[in-house]
Amino acid sequence: MSYYLGIDIGGTNVKVAVVADDGSVKALAKRWWSGGEPSELVSVATELADVVVSEVTEAPVACGVGCAGIVVHGLGVVRRSPNLPTWHDVRLAEMLGERIALPLVIDNDANAAAYAEYLVGAARDATSAVVITLGTGMGAGIILNDSVYRGNQGFAGEIGHTTVDLSGRTPCACGASGCLESLVNAESLVNRALSLIERGASSLLDASAGVLTAQKIGAAAAEGDEVALAAVEGLGRALGVGLANITAMLDPEIIVIGGGVAEVGRPLLDTASDELIKRTLRCREELPRVVPAALGPAAGVAGAALLARDKFLR
Ligand SMILES: [Zn+2]
Known part of the structure; x- marks a missing residue:
């Protein structure tokens, strides 16, 4: 069984989880976050990633990110987000990739949640x-x-x-x-x-x-x-x-x-x-x-991780 890192960025909190390839969440950390600058988000997500990775026995092999807003999936860019008003054309995949040394994919947070419900949830x-x-x-x-x-x-x-x-x-x-x-x-x-x-x-x-x-x-x-x-x-x-x-x-x-x-x-x-x-x-x-x-509130992190699984490992 392989593990993946899932990151879910909303307007009020950030969740990071280690997710197995069957979609089950093995470790989860969450922090309230007021939707500040992208660099602040990168620091918070990296800290939470260190916490969840330390709680599991096997290192994740890829990372998926779901972010509130208009995300250009192929470019790893967040164009803008009603919930993150200071964000404009943020190269989030690049910024996170410099701190989290894993193959990384970014999508809209609702797409990530939908993907999890489709693969392992109600749909x-x-x-x-x-x-x-x-x-x-x-x-x-x-x-x-x-x-x-x-x-x-x-x-x-x-x-x-x-x-x-x-x-x-x-x-x-x-x-x-x-x-x-x-x-x-x-x-x-x-x-x-x-x-x-x-x-x-x-x-x-x-x-x-x-x-x-x-x-x-x-x-x-x-x-x-x-x-x-x-x-x-x-x-x-x-x-x-x-x-x-x-x-x-x-x-x-x-x-x-x-x-x-x-x-x-x-x-x-x-x-x-x-x-x-x-x-x-x-x-x-x-x-x-x-x-x-x-799937409840963990759908976003699970779906982000499964997007990474299917992009890099299948
Ligand atoms: Zn509207």
């Missing part, structure tokens, strides 16, 4: 899949004909930045407004619940008891709290619109939903699936299956 029996990660933002990776589809310039999969509300005013991290992401991210779930509470609805969610989070809303929804359920339903309907657009464009076998917001669980997926059915001419059996992600 492992499919040949086409869209894997969505709902959290602070909305990421999506596309698998078509058993390959990651990146598009001509690496922009494919930016489904969160498709416009779904022409008169939408909520500004998006991409600079536009009316984007799907701003209707389905964690902040939008919290805002839906807060606006219901402000209008006088009674709820288990006491806005005065600390910061309201997507996790708290998910827990209240599981208890049957009406405000939490209404907030989840509102988000689920917006997500369903996005799923209908994805289905019209790509007709994948399966759509996988993961990320912190997706931990809300069944009520979210059921509402989104119902909205998808309403917005297409096809019957339920002809539509993509909509399922929860199987």
Whole structure:
């Protein structure tokens, strides 16, 4: 069995793991990171890599990196990233390669997570899949004909930045407004619940008891709290619109939903699936299956490592 290093760079944290060639995570380290300069990221990732490599008996043979933003896979360059505002045309593969002496490949973080779900997770029996990660933002990776589809310039999969509300005013991290992401991210779930509470609805969610989070809303929804359920339903309907657009464009076998917001669980997926059915001419059996992600928050590091495995060792 060979080991690979996987690095997952988001806007708020960095994860580094040693991953076996079956996708299992053997050691994992994570650090909160405020999305600073690329050189700072390289230092953090290198330190975490030293930690995880020291925890396993066999040295990794290649390294895969998933990074939030527009990544030109073939060049190892991060063009820009809404989550990393100071990054422009960063030669990340070169910078990391100088510190981590391994063959190294870079991809978008959502592509990496999608690749893991496709190979060893919820989409492992499919040949086409869209894997969505709902959290602070909305990421999506596309698998078509058993390959990651990146598009001509690496922009494919930016489904969160498709416009779904022409008169939408909520500004998006991409600079536009009316984007799907701003209707389905964690902040939008919290805002839906807060606006219901402000209008006088009674709820288990006491806005005065600390910061309201997507996790708290998910827990209240599981208890049957009406405000939490209404907030989840509102988000689920917006997500369903996005799923209908994805289905019209790509007709994948399966759509996988993961990320912190997706931990809300069944009520979210059921509402989104119902909205998808309403917005297409096809019957339920002809539509993509909509399922929860199987791999959890380690999907990004596992997928990055598996991308390295398949680029360098197969
Ligand atoms: Zn946007």
